[in-house]
Amino acid sequence: MKQYDGKTVLKIDNLAFAAGKIYGLIGPSGAGKSTLLRILNLLEPPTGGKIYFKGIAVEGKAKHLLNLRRKMTMVFQHPVLFDTSVYENVMYGLKVRGVSQREAKRLVEQALEDVGLAEFAQRNACSLSGGEAQRIALARAMVLKPEVLLLDEPTSNLDPANVAVVERSTRRLNEKHGTTVIMVTHNIFQAQRMAEEVLFFYRGRLVEKGPTQQVFHNPEDERTRAFIKGEMVY
Ligand SMILES: Nc1ncnc2c1ncn2[C@@H]1O[C@H](COP(=O)(O)OP(=O)(O)O)[C@@H](O)[C@H]1O
Ligand SMILES: [Mg+2]
Incomplete structure (x- = not known):
């Protein structure tokens, strides 16, 4: 449960995400x-209720929380990149985590290759287009091989070519590394393409x-049906 200024904005009785799956979160x-x-x-922190990660309650010492937080990475709708080279941007999280220079270099090069921007390594990150910047933000997340990747409308402002790269790289991370992907999207077609389960x-x-096909083709709730059909007024 989450409240802001006494107003409840989120109230979920019970919700679990299975490791290794891709989830699509939709809604107005x-x-x-x-x-x-x-x-x-x-x-x-939630205002009420508890978060469990692999069965262990998320609470206690800052160091413990930091360790947990490092197993997850989030990519936002508007990427925030440092005013340095693309290479340094992707390298940053590995440096913080104390990964060896040699290994870090290999991982960064691989991630840049993966998002199709290997030749951009020495470019200043602030000179990139929106789509390129988002691909770098994704590379920066992928390089950490997170257990959980949280994506908040990562392709909302991108053209179809960049959307395709982001989707492909995300899927590959999930397949190769077993990363659990939790993706908020306002695009129901993207949810259909990407997600095994939709919320x-x-x-x-x-x-x-429920399973993506079921939620889209045979939803249980009238509000879900209205939203998917574009009939919801809000
Ligand atoms: N930091 C905040 N302070 C106050 N209200 C907030 C804050 N963040 C979100 N909200 C409110 O919580 C509700 C849910 O917001 P949000 O989670 O951003 O929705 P969504 O991502 O589904 O569009 C909204 O009414 C929003 O105004
Ligand atoms: Mg939002």
Whole structure:
């Protein structure tokens, strides 16, 4: 449960994500999707209730929380890159984690290759287009081989070619590394392409969760159906 200024913006009785799956989170704007991602990322504590990661309650010492937080990475709609080279941007998290120079170099080169921007390594990150910047933000996340990748509308401002790269790289990370992917998207086609399971949120409540095909073709809740058909007024 999450409240801001006494107002409840998210109230979920019970929700579990299975390791290694790709989840799509959909719902109208203001439904609480981003709030849920921030709570899952341990950026913000819930106002009430508990978070468990692999069966262990998330609480206690800062060092323990930091260790947990490092197993997850989040990519936002608007990437925030440092005003240095693309290479340094992708390298940053590995440096912080004390990965050896040699190994880090290998991982960074591989990640840049993966998002199709190997030749951009020495470019200044601030000179990139929106789509390129988002691919770098994804490379920066992928290089850490997170157990959980949280994506908050990562392709909202991108053209189809860049969307395809982001989707492909995300899927590859999931397949190769078993990373659990939790992706907020306003694009229901993207949810259909990417997700094994879809969760529909409405006014801070989890209305429906199920296999993607079922939620899209045979939803249990009338509100889910209305949202998917584009008939929901909000
Ligand atoms: N830091 C905050 N302070 C106050 N209200 C917030 C804050 N963050 C989000 N909210 C409110 O919580 C609700 C859910 O927001 P959000 O999680 O961003 O929805 P979504 O991502 O589904 O569009 C909204 O009503 C929003 O205004
Ligand atoms: Mg949001």
